[in-house]
Amino acid sequence: MELRQLTALVTVAEVGSVTRAAQLLHVVQPAVTRQIRSLEEELGVVLFERTHRGMVPTAAAEVLIARARRALHELDRARAELRPDPAQAAGIVSVGLLESTTDLLVPPLSAQVARRFPGVELRLLTGYSGHLQEWLDDGTVDLSLLYDLSDTPSMAVTHLLRxxxxxxxxxxxxxxxxxxxxxxxxxxxxxxxxxxxxxxxxxxxxxxxxxxxxxxxxxxxxxxxxxxxxxxxxxxxxxxxxxxxxxxxxxxxxxxxxxxxxxxxTVVLGLQRAGRVPDAVRAVADLLVEVTAGLVDAGAWPTARP
Missing domain, CATH: 3.40.190.290 (D-Maltodextrin-Binding Protein; domain 2)
Known part of the structure; x- marks a missing residue:
C-alpha cells in the first residue's frame, strides 16, 4: 500500500470523480484509476461504485478512507515539524470547538495564531461535546473545547470558565x-x-x-x-x-x-495524554487559554466567570 494510492483514494472520495481527482493531483486520469484498482486488488474489495452522482465509496472504502485521512494528516504534520528553526512552532493543528463558542472565539483565535505563529495552519471543527470528545480520543482533533468534564486517564483537562x-x-x-x-x-x-x-x-x-x-x-x-x-x-x-x-x-x-x-x-480544554504533544499543538492550546481568559476579563463572553 503506497502513499500515492491513499492520496488518490481520499481525493476521489472527496470530489466524487476520477477526472477531477486527477486534475487536483496533477496526474493523468488513467494513473488515478490504476491506483484505485491496485488497492482493490491488494485488499480484495470494491472501493467505489459508479453512479449518476459520481464515484460513491463502498462501506469497505469508508473504513479505509477514515484511516488513510489520519495517516496523511500525520505525515503532513511530520513534514511541517521537520523545520530548520526548532524554536518556531509550525504545523497543522486541528481544534474542536463547541458550536456555541465559534462566534466569540474564532476571530480572535485565528488572528492571534496568524500573528504569533505564522507557521501554524489551523483546522477548526465544530460539534457538540460528545462528538468532540470522540474526535479527541481518535485523533481527529488535537485539542478541543468540551464541557462538564474532568481529567481522565487518556485526557488532560484545563478548566476555562463557567x-x-x-x-x-x-x-x-x-x-x-x-x-x-x-x-x-x-x-x-x-x-x-x-x-x-x-x-x-x-x-x-x-x-x-x-x-x-x-x-x-x-x-x-x-x-x-x-x-x-x-x-x-x-x-x-x-x-x-x-x-x-x-x-x-x-x-x-x-x-x-x-x-x-x-x-x-463548565467549559474546559481537553488534550490527549498519550505521546508527545507537538510544539504547534501546545502553542495553540496555550493561546486558546489566553484568548478565552481575555474575553472573560473584558466582559465579552456573556455571563462567563473564570
Missing part, C-alpha cells in the same frame, strides 16, 4: 436579559431542544426535573443554528448558552433571559 444557560424565545416573547425566568414559564411553551443524549440536553433535563411538568418537545436537533432558526420561525422556546445567542438578542432576532435558579456549565 457560563449560564438562558431561556431563548422569539423577539416578541417578552424575555428580558435583566429579568430571570423560571422553569415553570419555560415549560409552558413548546420546546426546541437538543437531541436526547446530547450533553446540553442532559443538563437541561436535570435542571428542569424539579418542576412536575413534562416538556412539550416540538423539535429535537443536534444543531445550535437549527435551534435558533426554529425558535425564530415560531416553533417554540429553547435553552442555550448565553454566548451562543448574545449577538442574536442584541440584534433583535431573538429574545433571551437567564434561568432562575441559574443553570451553569
Amino acid at each position: 457560563e449560564q444557560l438562558w431561556a431563548v424565545g422569539p423577539p416578541g416573547a417578552g424575555l428580558d436579559p435583566g429579568s430571570p425566568v423560571g422553569w415553570a414559564e419555560v415549560l409552558a411553551h413548546p420546546l426546541v431542544l437538543p437531541v436526547a443524549g446530547h450533553g446540553l440536553r442532559v443538563l437541561i433535563d436535570r435542571a428542569r426535573s424539579a418542576v412536575p411538568r413534562e416538556p412539550d418537545v416540538a423539535v429535537q436537533t443536534n444543531s445550535l443554528g437549527l435551534q435558533k432558526q426554529l425558535v425564530v420561525a415560531g416553533h417554540g422556546w429553547t435553552v442555550l448558552p448565553a454566548a451562543g445567542v448574545a449577538a442574536d438578542i442584541a440584534a433583535g432576532r431573538l429574545g433571551g433571559a437567564p434561568l432562575d435558579p441559574p443553570v451553569e456549565r
